[in-house]
Amino acid sequence: MTRELASTPDHQPATVVPPRPADPVPAPVEGSRALARSAAAIWPAIVAFAAFVAAWKVVAVIAGLGFILPAPEEVGARFVAAWADGTMAPHAWTTIVEVVLGFAAGAGAGLAVGYVIARSRLVERLVSPYLVAAQAVPILALAPLLALWFGPGLLANVVICGLIVFFPVAIATMVGIRSVDRRLIELGRSLRASRREVLVTLEIPAALPAIMGGLRVGVTLAVVGAIVGEWAGADKGLGVLVNLARASLFDYPLMFATLVTIALLGIACYSLVVLAERRLVGLR
Amino acid sequence: MTAPSARQGRLVADDIRVAFRPPTRGAPPTVALDDLSLDIAGGEIVALIGPNGCGKSTFLRVAAGLLAPARGQITLDGRSIHEPDDRIGLVFQEPRLLPWRSVAQNITYPLELAGWSAERRAARLAELLHAVGLEAAAGLRPVQMSGGMRQRAAIARALALSPDVMLLDEPFSSLDALTRERFNLELLRLQERTGTTIVIVTHSIPEAILVADRVIVMTPRPGRVAAEVRIDAPRPRSVELLDEALVSRAAAEIRAHLELSENVA
Numbered sequence: 001m002t003r004e005l006a007s008t009p010d011h012q013p014a015t016v017v018p019p020r021p022a023d024p025v026p027a028p029v030e031g032s033r034a035l036a037r038s039a040a041a042i043w044p045a046i047v048a049f050a051a052f053v054a055a056w057k058v059v060a061v062i063a064g065l066g067f068i069l070p071a072p073e074e075v076g077a078r079f080v081a082a083w084a085d086g087t088m089a090p091h092a093w094t095t096i097v098e099v100v101l102g103f104a105a106g107a108g109a110g111l112a113v114g115y116v117i118a119r120s121r122l123v124e125r126l127v128s129p130y131l132v133a134a135q136a137v138p139i140l141a142l143a144p145l146l147a148l149w150f151g152p153g154l155l156a157n158v159v160i161c162g163l164i165v166f167f168p169v170a171i172a173t174m175v176g177i178r179s180v181d182r183r184l185i186e187l188g189r190s191l192r193a194s195r196r197e198v199l200v201t202l203e204i205p206a207a208l209p210a211i212m213g214g215l216r217v218g219v220t221l222a223v224v225g226a227i228v229g230e231w232a233g234a235d236k237g238l239g240v241l242v243n244l245a246r247a248s249l250f251d252y253p254l255m256f257a258t259l260v261t262i263a264l265l266g267i268a269c270y271s272l273v274v275l276a277e278r279r280l281v282g283l284r
Numbered sequence: 285m286t287a288p289s290a291r292q293g294r295l296v297a298d299d300i301r302v303a304f305r306p307p308t309r310g311a312p313p314t315v316a317l318d319d320l321s322l323d324i325a326g327g328e329i330v331a332l333i334g335p336n337g338c339g340k341s342t343f344l345r346v347a348a349g350l351l352a353p354a355r356g357q358i359t360l361d362g363r364s365i366h367e368p369d370d371r372i373g374l375v376f377q378e379p380r381l382l383p384w385r386s387v388a389q390n391i392t393y394p395l396e397l398a399g400w401s402a403e404r405r406a407a408r409l410a411e412l413l414h415a416v417g418l419e420a421a422a423g424l425r426p427v428q429m430s431g432g433m434r435q436r437a438a439i440a441r442a443l444a445l446s447p448d449v450m451l452l453d454e455p456f457s458s459l460d461a462l463t464r465e466r467f468n469l470e471l472l473r474l475q476e477r478t479g480t481t482i483v484i485v486t487h488s489i490p491e492a493i494l495v496a497d498r499v500i501v502m503t504p505r506p507g508r509v510a511a512e513v514r515i516d517a518p519r520p521r522s523v524e525l526l527d528e529a530l531v532s533r534a535a536a537e538i539r540a541h542l543e544l545s546e547n548v549a
Binding site: 183187188192193197201202206208282 | 348349350367368369370374376378380382384393394396397398
């Protein structure tokens with residue numbers, strides 16, 4: 001999509017034609033009011049978070065589970081300490097690299113394969129059984145094998161991550177491209193659009209909402225994939241740290257602090273995709 | 285917009301036949317159009333009218349180069365049409381705008397595909413917006429507009445490359461009767477300035493009489509020309525200026541041919 005046209009001074013003075021009052025043009029919101037509105041929107045989230053922490057505290061005290069369910073303040077303190085003393089950062093960095101590379105590889109392959117499947121019945125018949133079979137085999141069972149093939153470490157984990165991202169992105173792309181309104185394609189044909197122009201100006205924008213849905217699912221699975229891969233064999237990463245804290249160090253607050261880090265990483269990745277979606281899909 | 289000379293835009297359909305593959309193997313093919321010949325002069329306005337399924341839209345798609353006929357050919361100013369052509373502008377039954385683009389970006393979409401520079405597109409856009417009265421709506425998205433405004437944008441898009449022929453497939457069928465009349469008159473006003481040949485498919489006898497020099501009545505499947513009715517009213521036309529006697533005579537004639545062709549089927 002070319003954006004330059006939007007900025008060309010194509011308006012004549014608005015007095016030529018009186019603006020039609022029936023048009024539901026969103027009124028521009030004043031800065032301070034927008035701020036107030038987003039502050040108001042954040043309150044329920046704060047309340048829900050406080051309730052969650054309170055419930056956690058109550059369960060931890062009443063059940064008296066001691067070290068296998070540490071109290072929230074204990075986990076919070078360990079979380080801060082682990083980041084401050086440099087325990088967490090190297091592991092988090094390794095996992096982030098795996099997630100980013102794995103997501104890029106898996107999503108890239110998913111987009112390409114999903115598109116080809118959507119446009120060719122033959123390819124669909126040839127490829128889709130393997131796709132479904134690969135998805136039906138639990139990644140947990142494949143992970144040790146992949147670690148064996150690619151050696152424990154970054155490459156194996158990126159592959160595991162990519163595999164788990166691939167399927168939802170491929171399926172979402174296929175569904176999105178298939179559901180592009182045939183009438184729009186006919187319009188493109190009537191305007192003599194080339195194959196590439198149809199792809200870039202019609203198919204991709206039309207399928208974008210569906211594709212972004214697949215990317216949302218994919219990016220959260222990317223975090224899962226990285227952790228699973230690290231469990232199967234790695235010497236660094238948040239998955240490794242979870243195992244270390246639980247089985248070697250018996251540092252349960254650290255284990256929970258690591259889980260919190262993993263959750264935050266997932267939320268951050270998901271939010272990035274949602275942000276990209278808002279920018280790309282925007283107002284329709 | 286410069287008016288092309290009157291000789292440009294002559295659209296000739298010569299013995300067109302279109303058959304669709306049967307739904308079940310061995311069954312005879314569905315013949316949508318057969319023995320269809322038309323000679324439309326440059327700058328002429330022709331309305332195609334007929335019952336549902338008589339192949340009016342199919343004819344437009346053949347004329348637009350979107351559908352290859354099984355027999356016969358379409359020529360525009362002597363050149364045969366077998367693929368979409370810049371000299372032909374197409375307006376579909378529904379506006380068919382791209383929802384992710386603004387009105388301005390929708391109207392200049394054909395120019396973009398034709399490789400026009402941004403400056404040329406902007407200049408042409410201003411003319412087109414003015415021609416269809418959408419100057420104030422350039423930045424809106426299709427969802428923010430009424431059905432009538434969307435159809436105006438679709439017409440502007442079809443006019444973008446200054447075609448010699450405009451093909452309109454029931455373009456105003458979703459509008460209310462009053463708006464429809466106004467749009468018909470605006471279409472005539474536009475045509476007077478551009479001199480474009482117009483082929484308009486319609487279900488409405490009043491619409492056909494108001495806009496057309498010639499009304500072609502078609503038979504149901506297979507679509508053939510059942511009759512031609514000339515509307516000998518002067519231009520520029522307006523609702524008040526149309527002689528009532530002429531209108532009712534033409535309407536009665538069209539209706540008679542329509543009923544006759546229905547009985548044949």
